Amino acid sequence: MNNVFVDLKENSYDVIIKKNSFSSLNKELKERNLYGNILIVVDKSVNKTHSTKIEKFVKSHKGKIEKLILDINESKKSFETLNKIYDKLIKKNFGRDSLLIAVGGGIIGDICGYAAATYSRGIQFVQVPTTLLAAVDSSVGGKTGINFGSVKNIVGAFYQPELVLIDFNFFTSLKEREILCGLGEVIKYAFLSNNEFFLFVQANIKKLLKSSSAQINKAVYESVLFKAGVVASDEKESGLRKILNFGHTFAHAVEIEKKHQILHGEAVIIGMVAALYLSNEKGLLKESLLLTYLQLFDEVKDKIKIKGLDKKKIINAMKKDKKNRDGKIKFVLIKEIGNLILDVEADKKQINNALNNAIKFFKN
Template sequence: MKKLEVKRIIVPLKENPYPVYIGNSILSQLPELIEVSFPQRNIFVVIDGNIDRTWGRIIRKILSASAKKITFYKLTPGESSKNYLELNKIYTALLDGNYGRDTLLISIGGGVTGDLSGFAASSFMRGISLIHIPTTLLAAVDSSIGGKTGINFLKKKNMIGAFYQPAFVFIDTNFFTTLPHQEIISGAGEIIKYAYLSDRNFFNYLQKNFDSLIKLQPDVINESVIKSVSIKASVVSQDEKESGLRQILNLGHTFAHAFETGLNFKIKHGEAVAAGIISALILSNKLELLSTRNMNEYLSLPSKIRPPKNLGNLKPESIYNLMLTDKKNRDGKIKFVLLKGIGELVLGAEAAKLEIFTSLQEAKEYY
């Protein structure tokens, strides 16, 4: 049978550059890639429960052929699994199975699975090899790239963690066909963000192909994932530990985190990011960074995503108060990532309360 095309993008980190493989229906090519770097290894797989239900049989068949010994650890789906009790269970299962430092840990699932098992890999015996196989659109274009791993602690998100890079990331876009629609929309919200970080071509491409993207038309989904991963890889490689440039990836996120907390997480992350980008574009215009003409044009893309209606019920005052608690703030001031134009970001921007309130109020017309 003809091999399907696999795109290879390098995350060009100074110390540990690694590849991201992207393609549609390419799962059968995974054993070969594992074999090259990790011949006949002891493999420990952390797999999301929903993925195991739908894709488990084929994944087990494919991976078992590449391993000397293999264990599948099934993770209960959902954010509540990203905690130290689950981490403890993974360490215990590794030790019970006599897994040592030569273990290859493979994470298969969304951002929850990737963050938790990435942190387990970073800390078990001071670090074991890791491969990410993201199965949500959001994990493919965001959480699996860049090496941030971690768990939630005392109800605070991502409080404990480490930067830990995988040996490679393997993205089969065919996995997305079983995603609930809202998860596709959530990933699309992050993809839209990348449109503002690079060049006009990607913005125009997404404008034109947004409907095909959310219908998972293979060419469009592949192209969008490839472009998003390339942008994230480039940003991350210039600022691995987030001391400067990497902050541009937070466009829309100061607002988005407040929307998520204000709605008790009854909004998907990417939906909140799209609404956050709308608010950030309007605020950029209020601060005279962005012309009204460009703002109107740029607003047309994130407003294709409709967040839950109750987002409109959140009061600017409570959103503002939630933003004051954002961990990216400095000296008690809210810091925003704003926009002058496509590819021209402003980091650490501040704004008066009134400008923030009116931006939030005006943003409601677009979502």
């Protein structure tokens, strides 16, 4: 078992990373005095595939417990879905001593986190990410929220979980596209962290596309360990934590332009390629390193359908990004592995060139 401790003083928590760890969830809750009134919110597709283990947990809990199953996707990351959680909590008389458990991907985790942050001015919650993407990205760090209109995650709060439990058994039912989405964030950490992890990801990229591989376990642990360190240094994203947005300014805009037909992890891969080209365009990244770094994407680029991207719409979407300041689009760019530059501005021509080059890269 590899545990990661997210050190945030009074908001600290463990990330348990272990195969079959969900079977010991009741024990983990009891050890942390979280064994009270529980609402467990489960993604419908996860409940269908893993109903036996989820029901076993529900039946083994000694206190009050209710289950809410949600049919979820990016378009339902909304007030309407949030209200379903509030409605269940209120109708079943859950008070401030309650615990919300999110079992699903990043959308379930984000919505449940925001519900926990706002219900009765804050109740405890636990994250059980069931996708590779959620495990290495949204489940750790305390970002919660929902979309509003066409703007991603514009309504939200920083609210840390009491525990994150990553059980690799959930990954066995993931399709290759879902693994690819998680791999997008793993690749991001490869750029952010160090040469050793970058070389590991580069050498094992094919194996990382298989959910049962031993390499997935290492990738999850190293990614969570890196993110935990960044979050511990900058919980509310006022400085260092901004590096986690590498590729995301482009990515969120691509998601919006394609109305989420391109999934988040896929968009992050596109966004990182565009960010690499923009880094080169801005004179930050040497041509030789650009070509080396782009090779990392050779095994995955054919799996991403990029047809019909409208650059004008992408740039317009970027103008609404919540990370912007003074009406200016801000980028996280790269000089070399582990050396990221924050809050870089670029003109329309530079952004256009980066997008053109990224689109050509995925079409070749």
